[in-house]
Amino acid sequence: MKIIGESLNKEQARAAAHKNGPLIIMAGAGAGKTKTIVHRILSLIRGGVVPQEILAVTFTNKAAAEMRERVLSLLNKEGGAISSDESPIIKTFHSLGVYILKEQAKLLGLSRHFAILDEGESVSFVKEAINDEGLDVKQFEPRRIRNVISRYKGDLVSVEEFARDAEGFFPKTLARIWVRYEKKLAESKALDFDDLISKTVGLLRENKEVRENYAKRFRFIHIDEYQDTNEAQYELSKLLANEHKNICVVGDSDQNIYGWRGANMKNILNFERDYPGAEVVVLEENYRSSGNILEAANQIIKKNTIRKDKTLFTRKDSGERIGLFEAMDEADEANFVAGKIISLMGNGVKPERIAVLYRANFQSRVFEESLLGASIPYQVMGVRFFDRKEIKDALSYFRLAFNPESLPDMKRALNYPPRGIGKMSFLKIASGKTGELPRGTKEKFGQFKKFIDELSGAIPKEPPSRIVTKIIKESGMEKLLQGGTEEDKERLGNLYELAALAARYDTLPLGEGADKLLEDAALFAAEEVKAEDARGVKLMTVHAAKGLEFSHVFITGLEQDLFPHSRVNGTGATKEDEEEERRLFYVALTRAEKKLFLSYAAMRTVFGSRQVNTPSEFIFDMPPELLEQEKRENAGKVIHIE
Numbered sequence: 001m002k003i004i005g006e007s008l009n010k011e012q013a014r015a016a017a018h019k020n021g022p023l024i025i026m027a028g029a030g031a032g033k034t035k036t037i038v039h040r041i042l043s044l045i046r047g048g049v050v051p052q053e054i055l056a057v058t059f060t061n062k063a064a065a066e067m068r069e070r071v072l073s074l075l076n077k078e079g080g081a082i083s084s085d086e087s088p089i090i091k092t093f094h095s096l097g098v099y100i101l102k103e104q105a106k107l108l109g110l111s112r113h114f115a116i117l118d119e120g121e122s123v124s125f126v127k128e129a130i131n132d133e134g135l136d137v138k139q140f141e142p143r144r145i146r147n148v149i150s151r152y153k154g155d156l157v158s159v160e161e162f163a164r165d166a167e168g169f170f171p172k173t174l175a176r177i178w179v180r181y182e183k184k185l186a187e188s189k190a191l192d193f194d195d196l197i198s199k200t201v202g203l204l205r206e207n208k209e210v211r212e213n214y215a216k217r218f219r220f221i222h223i224d225e226y227q228d229t230n231e232a233q234y235e236l237s238k239l240l241a242n243e244h245k246n247i248c249v250v251g252d253s254d255q256n257i258y259g260w261r262g263a264n265m266k267n268i269l270n271f272e273r274d275y276p277g278a279e280v281v282v283l284e285e286n287y288r289s290s291g292n293i294l295e296a297a298n299q300i301i302k303k304n305t306i307r308k309d310k311t312l313f314t315r316k317d318s319g320e321r322i323g324l325f326e327a328m329d330e331a332d333e334a335n336f337v338a339g340k341i342i343s344l345m346g347n348g349v350k351p352e353r354i355a356v357l358y359r360a361n362f363q364s365r366v367f368e369e370s371l372l373g374a375s376i377p378y379q380v381m382g383v384r385f386f387d388r389k390e391i392k393d394a395l396s397y398f399r400l401a402f403n404p405e406s407l408p409d410m411k412r413a414l415n416y417p418p419r420g421i422g423k424m425s426f427l428k429i430a431s432g433k434t435g436e437l438p439r440g441t442k443e444k445f446g447q448f449k450k451f452i453d454e455l456s457g458a459i460p461k462e463p464p465s466r467i468v469t470k471i472i473k474e475s476g477m478e479k480l481l482q483g484g485t486e487e488d489k490e491r492l493g494n495l496y497e498l499a500a501l502a503a504r505y506d507t508l509p510l511g512e513g514a515d516k517l518l519e520d521a522a523l524f525a526a527e528e529v530k531a532e533d534a535r536g537v538k539l540m541t542v543h544a545a546k547g548l549e550f551s552h553v554f555i556t557g558l559e560q561d562l563f564p565h566s567r568v569n570g571t572g573a574t575k576e577d578e579e580e581e582r583r584l585f586y587v588a589l590t591r592a593e594k595k596l597f598l599s600y601a602a603m604r605t606v607f608g609s610r611q612v613n614t615p616s617e618f619i620f621d622m623p624p625e626l627l628e629q630e631k632r633e634n635a636g637k638v639i640h641i642e
Contacts, residue, residue: 008035008036008039009032009285011281011282011283011284011285012032012035012036012039012283014281015036015040015248015281015283016036016039016040016042016043017043018040018248018279018281019043019044019047019246020246021245021246021277021278021279022241022245022246022247022248022271022275022277022278022279023247023248023249023278023279023280023281024226024248024249024250024251024268024271024272024278024279024280024281025037025248025249025250025251025281025282025283026251026252026253026280026281026282026283026308026310027250027251027252027283028252028254028283028284028286028310028312029252029254029255029286029288029289029297029312029586029587029590030286030287030288030289030312030549030590031283031284031285031286031287031312032283032285032287033224033250033283034063034066034067034070034224035070036250036283037056037067037222037224037248037250038067038070038071038074039074040222040248041054041056041071041088041222042071042074042075044220045075045088049219049220051075051086051087051088052086052087052088052089052217053217053218053219053220054088054089054218054219054220054222055088055089055090055091055096055218055220055221055222055240056071056088056089056090056091056221056222056224057090057091057092057093057096057221057222057223057224057237058090058091058092058093058224058225059092059093059224059225059228060092060547061092061095061520061523063092063224063225063547064090064091064092064095067090067224068087068090071087071088071090072087075087089218092523093196093197093233093236094193094196094197094523095519095523096200096236097196097197097199097200097236098116098196098519098522098523100200100203100204100214101114101191101196101199101200101203104203104207104210107203107207107210108199108203110189110191111189111403112515113402113403113515113518114189114190114191114403115188115189115190115191115399115403115406115408115409116190116191116192116193116196116519116522116523117185117190117191117192117193117408118193118386118387118392118522119146119193120387120392121408122146122150122192122193123142123143123146124142124408125181125184125185125192125408126142126143126145126146126149126177126181127142128184129177129178129180129181129184130142130145130177132180133173133176133177133180135173135177140173140177145174145177148174149174149178149181149194150192150193150194151261151262153192153194153195153198153232154194154197154198154230154231154232154261154262155230155231155232155262156198156201156231156232156235158202159175159178159179159182162174162175162178163175163178163179184407187407188405188406188407188408189403189405189406190406190408194232197232197233197236198232200236201232201235201236201239204236204239204240205235205239211239211242212243214240215239215240215241215242215243215244216243218240219244219246220244220246220248221237221240221241221246221247221248222247222248222249222250223237223247223248223249223250224250224251225250225251225255226249226250226251226267226268226271227251227252227253227255227256227263227265227267227268228251228256228258228263229263229264229267229268230261230262230263230264231262231264234264234267237249238274245275247275249268249271251268253265253268253269253306253307253308254301254304254307254310254583254586255546255583255586255587256268256580256583257542257543257546257580257583257584257587258543259576259577259580260580265306268308269306269308282308282310284310284311284312284313285312285313285314285315286312286313286314286590287314288549288590288593289314289316289319289590289592289593290314290316290317290318290319290320290593290594291314291316291317291318291319292318292319292320292321292322292626293319293322293589293590293592293596294312294313294314294590295623295626296322296589296596296622296623296626297312297586297589297590298311298312299621299622299623300582300585300586300589300618300621300622301582301583301586303582303621304579304582304583305575305579306575306576306579307579312590319594319595320594320595321625321626321627321628322595322596322597322598322622322626322627322628323340323595323596323597323598323627323628323629323630324597324598324599324619324627324628324629324630325597325598325599325600325629325630325632326599326600326602326615327599327600327601327602328601328602328603329601329602329603329604329605330363330366330557330601330604330605331366331370332601332632333366333556333557333599333600333601334366334367334369334370335370336599336630336632337356337367337370337371337554337556337597337599338367338370338371338373338374338376339374340554340597340630341354341371341374341376341537342374342376344552345376349551349552351376351377351378351535351536351537352535352536352537352538353550353551353552354537354538354550354551354552354553354554355537355538355539355540355545355548355550355552355553355554355591356537356538356539356540356554356556357540357541357542357545357553357554357555357556357588357591358539358540358541358542358556358557358563359541359542359557359562359563359565359584360541360557360562360565361541363556363557364380364539367539367556368380368539371537371539376536376537377535377536377537378536378537378538378539379535379536379537379538379539380539380540381538381539381540381544386521386522388491388494389491390477390481390491390492390494390495391494391495391498391521392412393412393413393416393477394468394471394472394475394477394495394498395498395518395521396408396409396410396412396413397409397413397452397455397471397475398455398467398468398471398514398517398518399518400413400452400455401452401455401456401458401459401467402456402459402514402515402518404452404456407430410429410430411426411430413448413452413475414426414429414445414448416477417475417476417477417480419444419448420440420441420444421441421444421445425437425438425441425445429445451474451475455467455470455471458470459510459511459514460510460511461510462510463502463503463505463506463510463513464502464503464505464506464513464514464517465499465500465502465503465505465506467502467514468498468499468502469499472495472496472498472499477492477495478492478495481495501517502517505517538550542555542563542584542585542587542588543584545587545588545591546587548591549591549592549593550591550592550593551592551593551594551595552592552593552594552595552596552597553588553591553592553595553596553597554596554597554598554599555585555588555589555596555597555598555599556599556600557599557600557601557604558598558599558600558615558616558618558619559600559601559604559613559614559615559616560613560614560615560616560617561613562604562613562616563581563584563585563616563618564578564581564582564585564616564617564618565581582618585618597630598619598627599630600613600615600616600619601613
């Protein structure tokens with residue numbers, strides 16, 4: 001089959017040529033799944049399908065943007081310029097939820113400009129709910145409670161269902177907190193991140209007319225990373241595909257590593273049961289890694305039994321053997337990594353093409369010290385632009401201008417810059433009793449409200465960048481930060497960066513650009529910094545590395561009870577837990593293109609306690625002929641760490 005653009009192998013072409021009915025593409029790591037989806041979309045359009053009837057859903061904004069760019073590029077090569085309005089609908093699960101909820105806001109009693117709480121704001125609401133119930137936040141840790149609520153929402157359990165069935169002290173207490181939390185969301189006309197999908201599912205389940213409308217609108221549906229879908233995402237996909245059954249899912253049961261946050265691998269394993277007669281395409285040719293790396297990965301994953309069988313292969317040569325280093329302790333391990341990176345950089349490897357992976361976040365500190373001491377540029381992945389306090393402060397003004405009833409935004413905006421409006425005064429403002437405020441406080445709030453009203457009036461008249469600039473300057477943020485510390489000046493620089501980012505939305509119609517900026521800010525806040533945007537060697541957890549690739553990869557801390565994690569050997573651990581940990585190591589292995597380095601420490605300090613370690617079982621699961629011992633004297637420069 002001839003398709004404009006990149007050439008496809010036989011199985012990729014078979015998937016791209018499929019049109020009607022269900023299709024599952026089991027795509028191994030590095031097997032070109034995005035290329036296959038993109039060419040299938042092109043093939044559908046060439047076959048007469050209207051682009052706007054094609055929906056593709058991914059998990060991250062980065063993946064959605066990449067797919068959108070590649071689709072538009074192929075379409076433009078095929079038939080001339082095409083606008084984004086004429087292209088297929090490509091969204092994340094959460095942005096799809098926002099898209100549907102905004103269109104149907106009236107049915108749910110929402111404004112089109114409803115607030116979307118980020119994780120920090122959700123935790124803050126939960127903390128308030130705990131306090132309002134007279135409970136101790138030390139006993140009922142807000143973040144943990146929020147995570148439990150999130151898991152239930154992902155499983156499509158409503159607060160009413162949970163409260164009705166709750167038995168025992170903790171479930172009954174959780175029900176009280178959850179009820180109070182939902183009340184606070186309703187009062188603020190806000191949704192949390194989980195609501196974006198669960199409420200969309202509820203709407204489609206309960207309203208036949210709405211469900212049929214979207215089923216007709218999206219005649220051909222693609223779901224990426226299907227093995228990572230939770231119950232809510234699975235149900236949303238099924239509701240949209242139920243009428244035409246033209247659903248194509250892409251995934252890999254060997255890369256399911258998010259069971260701890262609700263991802264259900266049974267969704268991909270049971271696809272053929274859910275959609276009888278589904279065509280199955282298996283992509284096993286890997287275009288990323290050398291032969292030795294793939295052989296190690298195949299040997300590791302074949303020990304799992306809960307999977308769809310496949311064996312990755314490559315047309316590349318065997319490549320270098322996998323380096324294995326036994327360190328005395330974590331400092332010795334970090335010194336080895338830093339020394340080896342110096343050697344690699346000396347041989348022309350760019351630091352951006354090198355990744356240091358670890359199982360747990362606490363491991364990063366010693367690597368940071370070692371790389372810093374060796375003057376090696378590095379970036380610890382996970383710092384989120386939209387999670388920065390100053391960015392959230394500025395956006396709270398913007399969101400409040402859209403939705404004056406958003407209490408969390410009002411509270412944040414009132415408090416920064418400080419205005420001397422205390423907690424009791426805010427409670428009076430929130431309850432509409434501004435007449436009871438002291439004279440001075442009433443004047444301050446009047447000035448604040450006047451500024452918010454001015455912003456509201458500017459939204460339909462001025463571009464987003466000008467509104468952000470107005471917030472930075474006229475709220476008092478710029479003046480406050482200009483005369484502060486170096487850290488304050490860095491925060492001001494981040495605010496200016498927000499204004500520059502907002503300028504990207506200036507080309508949209510007035511009002512619409514501002515709305516889109518806030519929507520994207522809420523959705524991007526849930527994602528980590530894009531690895532390719534960061535300079536230097538990447539330090540990250542294996543979970544954060546999924547979907548990325550590097551020429552050289554260090555997998556560190558390969559010790560029993562660290563990787564694999566101790567939870568797989570603990571009380572209540574299941575076979576699924578054990579296999580997920582093995583899948584996580586498989587994901588780590590398959591990030592590397594040219595060379596892998598594995599390391600473990602004979603002793604390690606974990607949370608203040610010095611312990612002797614046993615090498616990870618994963619090391620012994622790889623054929624010894626694939627490994628070569630790394631010697632300390634070959635590590636290069638050694639950095640002493642106190």
